[in-house]
Amino acid sequence: MKCAWVLLFVLVELLHQMACEQSYVVSNEKLEPFDGESDTLVRFDSLKTIGRERALNGSFTFLGDMSNDDFKVSVELYSSPNGDGDFKRMVMDVPQTSICECFKKFYVQFVQPSLKQGETTNFPIVDEDTCPIPEGTYYIKNVLFNTEDWPQQVPRGIVKAIITFWSGGKNVGGLIVVVKIEDRQS
Ligand SMILES: *[C@@H]1O[C@H](CO)[C@@H](O)[C@H](O)[C@H]1NC(C)=O
Secondary structure (H helix, E strand, C coil): CHHHHHHHHHHHHHHHHHHHCCCEEEEEEEEEEECCCCCCCEECCCCEEECCCCEEEEEEEECCCECCCCEEEEEEEEEECCCCCCCEECCCCEEEEEHHHHHHHHHHHHHHHHCCECCCECCCCCCCCCCCECCEEEEEEEECCCCCCCCCCCCCEEEEEEEEEEECCEEEEEEEEEEEEEECCC
16 A cells, blocks of 8 residues: 555656656857947856856846836847757847846746755845846856746757847847757657
8 A cells, every 4th residue: 555655656756747847958058248338237247157067157247226117128039940050030039128027027937947046046036026126246056947937849959049138228238148959868
């Protein structure tokens, strides 16, 4: 009887893992910070990929509080299906979106699940009430992407995201993230 319980437990665990595991693996290829047009208010130049697994590590700085009225973020996505650097614009772009909305929608889905507040980052947990996005220098320690909450359908190959921060309609800096997306080998 006890054995049956253990077996059931193992089965449930297995099913759970299968349901959560994406059919793809995402690895960091490159991080490339860029400056703003005249002012740079976000700095990602201390963020690096480290080790064989290319984990994210380092720190980033927001030079002032970023209010929802003034600050916006846009994300342009490009895909190179063969990984040969021949990039095509994807249709899933994020147009300039007020910064707090952007963090609530995209940071919460794509980045926050990979972080453990107080352990792998000191950036505050973003929820419904997070606004403005607070000034500060924040660390990220040895983080790999957790893709559990990512969409099931993503293009394979190389994907480049150009994340631009805007204030008063001007580009105030950002980050280009290049990742490789491959089928999971089972
Ligand atoms: C990782 O980042 C921290 C700062 O957040 C830094 O002190 C440490 O040296 C970095 N590690 C490597 C291997 O670059």
